[in-house]
Amino acid sequence: MLLPSIFGERLFDDFMDFPFRGKMENQMMKTDIKDAGDHFELMMDMPGFKKEDVKAQLKDGMLTIEANTSTANDEKDENGRYIRRERFTGSCSRSFYVGENVTQEDIKAKFEDGILKICVPKVENKPQIEENKYIAIEG
Template sequence: MPFGRRDFGLANSSITGGMSTDVQEFDDKYQLDLELPGFKKEDIQAELKDGYLTINAKHEENKDEKDEKGKFIRRERYSGQCQRSFYVGDAITQEDIKANFENGVLKVEVPKKEAKPRVEEKKLIAIEG
């Protein structure tokens, strides 16, 4: 069941610095609000594979300050990455999912779709004789 009550569809999480997520259920969709402060749109990737929606965010930053002789006064580096995966179901396609990034929050809308029951195919065996 997509976004089950027990774990809200969380498949795995390797978080090293954030990505708090709120999941809201509406009549026709689920909405995920993922907090990604300090990230830019180009730092974020969303992928749908085998019914799992995976959000990846990676950011690297270097701040170098030198004095007038070229010696470092301060040198800071920041590197952060986080990832979350949610089971959204096999009936969902890439085109169904809408995403918008604004003010450090990634909003993702996933429509509710009923899983299509698999139709058993009859495969006839040729009988020789």
């Protein structure tokens, strides 16, 4: 039996109180990027995560933000019997190209109130100087 459309897609979400169900996965790690003159500011929404759940890594010019979480909802009645028991473990990540010349020490990050703020300096790519290599001709 199909449910009427007045219930929408999230009929049981409030009942189950499950944080990462369905389309919620697409809502995670939404990022705003702002050009602040000499640097870029990335503000990433990470509700429900704690600072220790989040890791940032810079490798080959790619800044990767990873977050892992685990939740358990155990509800028991007065006799100690389970009424509901749900568990969730999940992870998500996003990567941004910041340039080969940016170093780990250049990037500043702060996690506060479910928002990860990252400052990445603008570093100009140094043009590679072509070296003229001549072969000596004898004679």
